Amino acid sequence: MAELFTAKVRVFEECFALGLASSSLSIRDGETRALYCTPFRVKGVRVVGLYQPTRKGENVSRRLTGGADIVANTVTVYVGVAFRAKNLAVAVEKLYTLANRLCYCKNIGSRCGKCVLGVTINEETAYAEIIGPRLPLEVLDSGLQHVFGSKPHRLELTENDVDRRLVANFTNPRWRWYEGAENTQLKTIVRGENDFNLRIGVQHYDCFIERLEVDGVFYAAPPFGIYNVFASLEGVPVHQREIIIAGLESILDNSVNIYGVEIGDIINALDKLFLILERKCRI
Incomplete structure (x- = not known):
């Protein structure tokens, strides 16, 4: 079990290394960073939340935040946002506000219309993930500005980078295939x-x-x-x-x-x- 935790922590750090946060996993007050990946080139892959169970050998990728799953296709985009927050309630509120502008959310839950959401906090750096239909960059920028009050630093990855730098981080078998409570007594x-x-x-x-x-x-x-x-x-x-x-x-x-x-x-x-x-x- 310790090996599973180690694999998860390693993936969490690698994803932050994409540019959303510094190596210390913290960002300054008032600073916001956004990562925009479009589109996923993997088709029919189920992208699951951090705490969801999977079956051995299932074709999945795992996010580093909680929430529900979504099936990635050629028009799916990934939006990650790192910002300063001291408690989860604040981070969730900002996540839902942003998702409402990007995905026109009508419900407050782990799914949001056609999008799926995730959020967590590590060392007061909140990390939010939104996966859903392709969005114009101007829509993303205006949404980020509205929610966070200033234009954040945005890192955009090319289509090829999505496979190489993002999806590839989720390939560790112990990370992807966590059975959870399924086979417990x-x-x-x-x-x-x-x-x-x-x-x-x-x-x-x-x-x-x-x-x-x-x-x-x-x-x-x-x-x-x-x-x-x-x-x-x-x-x-x-x-x-x-x-x-x-x-x-x-x-x-x-x-x-x-x-x-x-x-x-x-x-x-x-x-x-x-x-x-x-x-x-x-x-």
């Missing part, structure tokens, strides 16, 4: 509004937690925080359920920001899963 789904959801799976051995897996359609910051929190429970005995739940609630509240599902609902779902395991151990 016990699992449950936490549902939020507007089609957001988070699935939790528990793999156990005797009366010990072997590992926790999470997948779904939601936004989180820092991007890998929820994986790291759940990984910290590996090897913990199930009979410590009450201590685990109390500790998890505090850790999630203080270290991970989640949009789309409520942390309280996540904690309740975990408590029910661990209670099932605890009862099994008493038999």
Whole structure:
């Protein structure tokens, strides 16, 4: 599992290296950078969000933000925006405002008309992704100016660069084919509004937690925080359920920001899963 996390972090850093942020993964106050790639040359490839499960060998690319999936075709474009934000709610608001201007969004959710959205924050640098129909550059520029108040630095990649510099970053097998909670022994789904959801799976051995897996359609910051929190429970005995739940609630509240599902609902779902395991151990 550590290898999976390492692969994900490496891809996250490589995507920022395209010019959206500095090597320190942070940008100055008031600075906005935008990346515009058109079009994807890969046809019929499903581009999935950071936390979505995939099947081994499936023809997919994985984004570095949360959200839903979309099937890329020859008229699909990629818009990435890096800007300064201290909390996920602010980043989500700006993402939806921009997407509304670019995609004419009528719903506030992980999908937005014909577009699919994603957002996360790392070291106070917010990173938003919009994938959808081809947009004229003047529409993109006016939308960026309206949302961020000034003309951002825009990096445009050529059609060939999309394959070489963007899509190629998502080819690591451990990165692309993350099965999530699919094959765990016990699992449950936490549902939020507007089609957001988070699935939790528990793999156990005797009366010990072997590992926790999470997948779904939601936004989180820092991007890998929820994986790291759940990984910290590996090897913990199930009979410590009450201590685990109390500790998890505090850790999630203080270290991970989640949009789309409520942390309280996540904690309740975990408590029910661990209670099932605890009862099994008493038999």
